[in-house]
Amino acid sequence: MRLHRLRITAFGPFGASQEVDFDDLSSAGLFLLHGPTGAGKTSVLDAVCYALYGSVPGARQGSGQGTSLRSDHAAPGTRTEVTLDLTVAGRRLELTRQPPWERPKKRGTGTTMDKAQSWLREYDATAGTWKDLSRSHQEIGEEISQLLGMSKEQFCQVVLLPQGDFARFLRADAEARGKLLGRLFDTRRFAAAEQRLAEQRRAAESEVRAADAELLADAHRMQQAAGNIVELPATDAAPGDPGLADSVLAWAAVARSTARERLTVAHLALTAADAARTEAQRDLAGVQEVHRLQRRFEEARERAARLDERADEHRRVQERMARGRKAEAVAPALALREAAESEHRRATSEDARARAALPESFTGAGAAGLAAAARKAAEELGGLESARRAELRLTELAGQRRGLDREELADDELLQEAASWLAGWDSSRVGLQEAVESAQEAATRAEHLAGQLEPAQRKLEAARRRDRLSGEASDARARTLRAREEAAATHEHWLGLKEQRLNGIAAELAAQLVPGESCAVCGSTEHPDPMRKTAEHVGRDAEESALAAYRRADDARTEQESRLAAVRESLAAATAAAGETSALELAGAAEELRARHAEARGLASGLHAAREALGQAEGEHDRRLAAQQEAARRAVARATLRESVDREQSVLERELVQARGSEASVGARAAQLERLAAQLTAAADAARGADESAKRLKDADARLADAAFRAGFDTPEAADAALLDDAQHRDLQHRLDARQSEEASVRAVLAEDDTAAAARQSPADVPEAQHTAEAADRRVRDAASTRDDADRRCTEIDRLSVRCATAVRRLAPLRAAYDRVARMAGLAAGTSADNERKMRLESYVLAARLEQVAAAATARLARMSSGRYTLVHSDGRTGRGRSGLGLHVVDAWTGRERDTATLSGGETFFASLALALGLADVVTDEAGGVRLDTLFIDEGFGSLDDQTLDEVLDVLDSLRERDRSVGIVSHVADLRRRVHAQLEIVKGRSGSVVRQRT
Numbered sequence: 001m002r003l004h005r006l007r008i009t010a011f012g013p014f015g016a017s018q019e020v021d022f023d024d025l026s027s028a029g030l031f032l033l034h035g036p037t038g039a040g041k042t043s044v045l046d047a048v049c050y051a052l053y054g055s056v057p058g059a060r061q062g063s064g065q066g067t068s069l070r071s072d073h074a075a076p077g078t079r080t081e082v083t084l085d086l087t088v089a090g091r092r093l094e095l096t097r098q099p100p101w102e103r104p105k106k107r108g109t110g111t112t113m114d115k116a117q118s119w120l121r122e123y124d125a126t127a128g129t130w131k132d133l134s135r136s137h138q139e140i141g142e143e144i145s146q147l148l149g150m151s152k153e154q155f156c157q158v159v160l161l162p163q164g165d166f167a168r169f170l171r172a173d174a175e176a177r178g179k180l181l182g183r184l185f186d187t188r189r190f191a192a193a194e195q196r197l198a199e200q201r202r203a204a205e206s207e208v209r210a211a212d213a214e215l216l217a218d219a220h221r222m223q224q225a226a227g228n229i230v231e232l233p234a235t236d237a238a239p240g241d242p243g244l245a246d247s248v249l250a251w252a253a254v255a256r257s258t259a260r261e262r263l264t265v266a267h268l269a270l271t272a273a274d275a276a277r278t279e280a281q282r283d284l285a286g287v288q289e290v291h292r293l294q295r296r297f298e299e300a301r302e303r304a305a306r307l308d309e310r311a312d313e314h315r316r317v318q319e320r321m322a323r324g325r326k327a328e329a330v331a332p333a334l335a336l337r338e339a340a341e342s343e344h345r346r347a348t349s350e351d352a353r354a355r356a357a358l359p360e361s362f363t364g365a366g367a368a369g370l371a372a373a374a375r376k377a378a379e380e381l382g383g384l385e386s387a388r389r390a391e392l393r394l395t396e397l398a399g400q401r402r403g404l405d406r407e408e409l410a411d412d413e414l415l416q417e418a419a420s421w422l423a424g425w426d427s428s429r430v431g432l433q434e435a436v437e438s439a440q441e442a443a444t445r446a447e448h449l450a451g452q453l454e455p456a457q458r459k460l461e462a463a464r465r466r467d468r469l470s471g472e473a474s475d476a477r478a479r480t481l482r483a484r485e486e487a488a489a490t491h492e493h494w495l496g497l498k499e500q501r502l503n504g505i506a507a508e509l510a511a512q513l514v515p516g517e518s519c520a521v522c523g524s525t526e527h528p529d530p531m532r533k534t535a536e537h538v539g540r541d542a543e544e545s546a547l548a549a550y551r552r553a554d555d556a557r558t559e560q561e562s563r564l565a566a567v568r569e570s571l572a573a574a575t576a577a578a579g580e581t582s583a584l585e586l587a588g589a590a591e592e593l594r595a596r597h598a599e600a601r602g603l604a605s606g607l608h609a610a611r612e613a614l615g616q617a618e619g620e621h622d623r624r625l626a627a628q629q630e631a632a633r634r635a636v637a638r639a640t641l642r643e644s645v646d647r648e649q650s651v652l653e654r655e656l657v658q659a660r661g662s663e664a665s666v667g668a669r670a671a672q673l674e675r676l677a678a679q680l681t682a683a684a685d686a687a688r689g690a691d692e693s694a695k696r697l698k699d700a701d702a703r704l705a706d707a708a709f710r711a712g713f714d715t716p717e718a719a720d721a722a723l724l725d726d727a728q729h730r731d732l733q734h735r736l737d738a739r740q741s742e743e744a745s746v747r748a749v750l751a752e753d754d755t756a757a758a759a760r761q762s763p764a765d766v767p768e769a770q771h772t773a774e775a776a777d778r779r780v781r782d783a784a785s786t787r788d789d790a791d792r793r794c795t796e797i798d799r800l801s802v803r804c805a806t807a808v809r810r811l812a813p814l815r816a817a818y819d820r821v822a823r824m825a826g827l828a829a830g831t832s833a834d835n836e837r838k839m840r841l842e843s844y845v846l847a848a849r850l851e852q853v854a855a856a857a858t859a860r861l862a863r864m865s866s867g868r869y870t871l872v873h874s875d876g877r878t879g880r881g882r883s884g885l886g887l888h889v890v891d892a893w894t895g896r897e898r899d900t901a902t903l904s905g906g907e908t909f910f911a912s913l914a915l916a917l918g919l920a921d922v923v924t925d926e927a928g929g930v931r932l933d934t935l936f937i938d939e940g941f942g943s944l945d946d947q948t949l950d951e952v953l954d955v956l957d958s959l960r961e962r963d964r965s966v967g968i969v970s971h972v973a974d975l976r977r978r979v980h981a982q983l984e985i986v987k988g989r990s991g992s993v994v995r996q997r998t
Contacts, residue, residue, distance in 0.1 A: 001086060001087070001934065003022040004092075006048060006083070007083040009078065010075075014993070015991025015992075019994070021996060024996065028980060028998060030965070031967050032981065032983070034971065040987065041985050042969070047082045049155065051095045054097060070099065072577050073990055076104050098116060098117040100113060101113070109447045109450075120133045121133060190841050191841075194841050201825035205822070211810065221796075222804075252801045252804055255797050256798065260794055262793075269786065270780070270783040270784055270786070273782075276779065277776040287766055301750070307746065314739055318736065333708075336704070344694055350689065351686040374681040378677045397652070401649070404638050407638060422621070422624060429617065435613070435614075442601075442602075443604035445596075445600040446601045449597040450597055456586070459581075460578075463578035463583040465570070466571065466583075467583055476563050486553045487554045489553075497543050501540070504538065704716045828840065850873050852922050854873045854918070856922055857911075857914040869903075871888075920935065934964070981997070
């Protein structure tokens with residue numbers, strides 16, 4: 001990958017468009033990117049990363065990809081844009097990205113949000129033109145990731161080379177080093193293999209434990225089924241242990257044998273109890289039969305006695321039935337006479353009621369006279385029909401006349417109200433229009449103030465951050481200074497102790513000499529004058545303690561410097577955003593804008609109501625004009641209709657004077673005649689009915705007297721008294737039939753031979769026999785329950801034994817599978833005894849990668865350190881941790897291998913740089929051989945002396961052998977003299993600008 005050109009617009013600290021020509025800078029092989037703090041050196045690298053991946057590295061990404069990237073110095077109408085021209089995998093591409101942008105509206109005030117945009121173009125060398133490839137964020141991201149063969153995180157670690165991160169990598173423990181290497185080399189498939197084996201082990205263990213639990217549960221069920229007759233042996237078997245299965249099968253055999261013995265004993269006991277119960281039930285049946293016959297004989301004698309006592313009552317019932325049969329011949333005549341009498345009473349009553357309603361002139365009239373008077377009244381009523389229609393029409397005309405009067409009154413009121421309302425219409429319309437215009441002006445003013453309020457609030461917040469960060473920066477500087485002094489002091493103390501120990505190292509080696517054994521230094525077996533330790537001798541423990549103190553102090557210094565840099569960067573950003581105005585003044589201005597905005601919004605809130613009021617008033621004006629015209633038209637039609645009604649009304653009134661007579665109306669006269677005709681007709685019908693009913697009653701009396709004489713009764717009243725109704729007849733007949741049935745039953749019982757023979761025996765003792773039978777029955781039930789329980793236990797134990805045997809057969813392959821998977825999972829996870837170094841599978845793969853990185857880094861580290869230092873990979877264990885990811889440095893001056901944390905600050909930097917370059921080579925090869933022709937190194941050169949700086953620059957300059965160009969981001973002033981190709985970032989009040997020199 002080679003960068004050609006970068007164009008930045010409204011990005012980070014760059015307010016205007018800036019262009020970087022990497023082809024010009026890369027021609028020298030080594031170029032310098034410098035500028036004051038906060039000018040935007042890192043923003044250039046951010047722009048490269050954003051163009052490629054659509055986001056910036058790490059914490060600088062912020063809360064989003066839009067407003068956090070836009071320059072505060074940019075003009076409102078300038079959109080943020082980054083364009084990168086590069087060659088990758090032999091293809092010349094141009095990437096253009098625009099983050100989301102909140103731009104001013106084209107019409108009116110306020111802002112609107114535009115979505116993010118991306119373009120990918122490729123240069124066609126044949127045609128000499130650029131060809132559009134895609135405008136999709138997703139497609140462009142996939143294309144770039146495929147061409148580079150690296151994710152954004154890998155790109156930032158390999159191309160941008162953050163030295164601070166690699167210094168931590170150099171000193172990190174195995175776990176932290178493994179996390180970083182895992183991200184760069186993507187060893188997730190090996191971690192996934194470990195996880196898969198662990199999951200298979202857990203699944204196999206779960207299956208074995210579930211099968212063991214099921215087997216043990218069946219054993220407990222067998223113990224319950226056996227009634228605890230055999231104690232279940234205790235077991236503490238682990239998954240894979242066959243002891244549980246053997247124990248359960250042996251116990252099941254004993255339980256089956258014991259249960260079968262108990263079933264045989266219970267079956268014999270049931271047979272004996274059943275025979276005893278049969279004998280007892282036979283004795284009970286004989287006693288109960290004798291007792292029944294004795295009770296039957298006694299009950300029959302008692303019933304015969306009661307029949308003798310009721311003999312007189314039986315004779316009276318027979319006599320009453322005989323009189324009732326004779327009276328049945330007179331019953332039809334009695335019914336006829338009763339019906340005739342009832343009808344005569346009704347007809348007489350109806351006649352009296354009809355005559356009472358007639359005038360006194362008709363009191364003595366007969367049926368014929370009443371009928372003639374009714375016909376006369378009906379004839380007079382028929383002559384009043386036309387007069388009745390005329391009267392109804394006159395009533396309608398009067399109602400129509402009253403309706404016309406009401407309409408006239410209503411129209412008069414409507415005309416007066418409309419004239420009054422229309423008189424004030426012009427002034428009302430002007431007032432409503434003024435209210436609408438005033439609300440519209442307030443809405444425009446509120447929208448304008450809203451656009452001013454948000455920038456003012458942002459500037460106020462930036463000023464408050466500026467004031468807060470100023471104090472934090474002072475505190476951070478003081479803490480950093482103290483940390484630097486502490487680190488320097490502990491470093492000097494450690495170096496002093498180390499020098500003292502080296503001076504007395506001969507005494508320390510002499511203390512390890514053993515008479516007769518070879519010396520580790522000279523090889524001699526004789527030790528004539530070994531060096532002795534003095535009081536000032538410094539041991540290994542003291543040196544290591546001082547080294548640990550120095551490392552803690554150095555880590556604290558690094559942390560404080562990072563915090564100070566972060567606070568300074570935040571302070572510069574806040575100062576650039578807020579300017580020099582105090583927070584109090586900005587707060588006052590923002591509060592004034594907020595008050596004016598609230599006032600304008602309050603006035604603008606009435607715009608809708610004012611528009612609705614004006615529309616309603618205009619509609620009311622149109623409605624009232626139309627109503628006024630309609631009322632005038634109705635008045636003309638009403639005058640014509642009133643004249644016609646008056647003429648017809650006078651004609652009808654003259655016709656009705658004669659038809660009403662003495663009554664108030666024709667209807668009243670017609671109603672009088674109608675009532676009289678109806679009353680006369682009803683009275684004539686009632687008189688005829690009374691005459692006919694009297695004749696029928698006289699005939700019924702004669703027939704009743706003749707029928708009573710023929711039946712043998714002296715009077716009709718005697719026959720009526722002897723007559724029985726249906727209920728009385730059924731009751732008497734039932735009593736006679738019951739008497740006859742009872743007599744026959746008693747005679748039959750007393751004539752039975754076995755009943756009479758039982759009566760001559762002594763009384764039977766039923767309770768005693770019943771008690772004996774019940775006791776025998778209870779014994780049978782108890783024996784049957786015992787037998788059933790024993791049979792059920794045998795059946796359940798047999799069933800569970802079969803289940804246990806099946807479970808044991810199924811467990812064998814499960815135990816074998818678990819054993820294989822558990823061994824594989826333990827080996828991959830580094831917990832198995834077979835894995836002596838306790839190295840996980842992923843760590844094993846990463847250890848191989850780390851060994852390649854150490855070899856690639858050593859080639860450059862040897863040159864930077866003048867051949868003194870070499871990086872080596874170690875797979876030994878550290879403490880109780882796992883092995884595989886150790887990294888040591890070999891000092892050629894001492895021939896000793898030591899921890900990388902013992903390097904000084906400058907040594908740590910160039911060792912970290914060599915490690916970063918070696919890692920870049922390995923990751924590049926891992927990514928499929930993608931060439932990385934442009935690299936950036938960010939800071940770290942300030943800790944090097946002049947000689948070491950020259951050596952480091954020589955190594956970086958040698959990268960040109962692989963046709964690479966290296967950009968150094970640094971504050972070190974000496975680099976400006978040594979590196980001629982430079983890209984300077986100059987900051988100012990209107991934003992930073994780029995100056996390029998080659």
